[in-house]
Structures are given as C-alpha cells and as structure tokens.
Amino acid sequence: MSKKKRLMFVVRLAFILLACAVGCAPVAHFNLTGGWSGTFSYTSGPMTSLSSSFSMDLFDDEGSITGSATFPSGAMQRFEIPITLGETHADTVVLEASGFNDKTTPQTPVRFSFDGQATATTMSGVGTHTVNGTPYTFTWQATLVAPPPPEES
16 A cells, blocks of 8 residues: 555544544533423413413432422412432433322322423423323423532532
8 A cells, every 4th residue: 555545544544533533422411400490381281372380499410300390280379299200311301290289189190291402501392291190291491590509618
C-alpha cells in the first residue's frame, strides 16, 4: 500500500471514530429535584379542553425519581399522592403518581401518568389521568419554581 493510500486510510478511520464518538456520546441527564408547578389540559373525556394546575415535589437520584404530586379536587380543594414511578433518560421523563383522592367520599382511586421531554427547568408532554379505572388523556407542561437547596459540604 502506498504512503498516500495509507494516509487516506488513517484519515478516514480517524474521521469515522470521531463521528462515532460525537454521535454516540450520551446526552447529559437533567436533575429534576425541586418544586414544580404545571398545568394540564384534557384532550379526551367529558372535561375536554379543561385546564387545571398541579404541583410536584421531586427528588432525583441519578435518574430515579420519587416525591409527591398535588392535584385539584373540585370546590377549591387539593389532594396529594405519591410519585410511584419516576425515571429520566437523557432528556425524557416518565412519571406516575398513584393513590386515593381523600377529598371524595368514598375515596376515589386515581393515577396520573406523565410522559415527556425535560430540561433543567421545564417539562412537557402527554399523559393519562385514570379515575376508577377510566382513562382520560391530557397534555401537560411544568416549570421548576423551587430549585433544590444547595448541597452541604
């Protein structure tokens, strides 16, 4: 193999390795710990187009999320349920809050599932609100309103 062909081979190989290293590099994980305030708008069911507010207090441990979420329950009341599933992968987020609305009699089983995109200060996507086994879809967005406290040294 001539020196020129060998040099071209090395240059091409270096370019391929560089392209793979840049294109295959993992996307940074956003830590979602903090207080979040958001809105969701139903896209199905009897409340289509109705928008409501919610809040979440999240604790992100390297992509595994725990915490709680607070939702409206009519008559200016709100109820809180735990985050029962929470994961982030690069810039995507999956959250599920599940429990009972203790402001209803009898208490109603509810589940909110959120799927979407995340940055360090915003999240948005689509979701499902399940009440007594009946699912209703919605779109949602949330903004970080209370960043986590600084870590102690």
